[in-house]
Amino acid sequence: DAKTTQPNSMESNEEEPVHLPCNHSTISGTDYIHWYRQLPSQGPEYVIHGLTSNVNNRMASLAIAEDRKSSTLILHRATLRDAAVYYCILYAGGTSYGKLTFGQGTILTVHP
Amino acid sequence: EAGVTQFPSHSVIEKGQTVTLRCDPISGHDNLYWYRRVMGKEIKFLLHFVKESKQDESGMPNNRFLAERTGGTYSTLKVQPAELEDSGVYFCASSQALAGGDEQFFGPGTRLTVL
Numbered sequence: 001d002a003k004t005t006q007p008n009s010m011e012s013n014e015e016e017p018v019h020l021p022c023n024h025s026t027i028s029g030t031d032y033i034h035w036y037r038q039l040p041s042q043g044p045e046y047v048i049h050g051l052t053s054n055v056n057n058r059m060a061s062l063a064i065a066e067d068r069k070s071s072t073l074i075l076h077r078a079t080l081r082d083a084a085v086y087y088c089i090l091y092a093g094g095t096s097y098g099k100l101t102f103g104q105g106t107i108l109t110v111h112p
Numbered sequence: 113e114a115g116v117t118q119f120p121s122h123s124v125i126e127k128g129q130t131v132t133l134r135c136d137p138i139s140g141h142d143n144l145y146w147y148r149r150v151m152g153k154e155i156k157f158l159l160h161f162v163k164e165s166k167q168d169e170s171g172m173p174n175n176r177f178l179a180e181r182t183g184g185t186y187s188t189l190k191v192q193p194a195e196l197e198d199s200g201v202y203f204c205a206s207s208q209a210l211a212g213g214d215e216q217f218f219g220p221g222t223r224l225t226v227l
Contacts, residue, residue: 032213043116043203043218044155091214098168099145099157100216 004088009107012078020073022088027068032091035073037084083110116219124225130192133222137206144187150200194226
């Protein structure tokens with residue numbers, strides 16, 4: 001399974017933007033970049049995904065490097081509710097669709 | 113629309129006993145997944161159903177674990193006999209499509225404690 005590298009932890013202040021980086025230098029051409037997060041005592045929650053182009057949705061933005069070897073999840077205005085573990089996952093293409101391979105993720109702390 | 117539900121939310125059993133976890137996916141979702149997180153470790157994939165068929169069971173740790181999805185609706189995961197190292201949180205997820213943009217919806221998990 002293709003691997004991703006994320007910082008163990010990051011901190012932010014409420015209402016400030018947060019940029020969560022992810023390196024995936026071994027990404028293949030058919031791998032999608034997915035982000036999930038896990039709030040305390042809950043199951044993981046889908047945030048956003050992309051393939052080559054930058055993506056925006058109501059929760060966040062995903063900026064993908066031109067060579068696709070890294071990406072950044074952007075929370076435009078962090079709230080206390082955004083405190084969670086954020087996982088960057090390469091979702092394998094072709095017949096491998098299905099399982100998600102979670103790493104350790106980035107623990108995001110949001111200060112009031 | 114109801115999300116993925118799991119039952120029970122907590123289970124405490126003794127080593128050697130049997131436990132059955134249940135997952136009800138979102139209605140209409142053909143794909144159902146089981147994951148677990150054991151103490152201090154990462155969330156690990158266990159298996160994937162497409163309707164009632166096991167698509168991928170490469171993550172099942174051993175033959176003490178048996179997953180079923182009769183009729184392609186809800187699924188059960190039975191652990192028999194349970195061992196101490198089985199303690200952890202078991203998550204179920206479901207998805208509608210199977211493509212690169214497939215979003216998996218997770219349940220709240222079942223916390224299993226084996227004493």
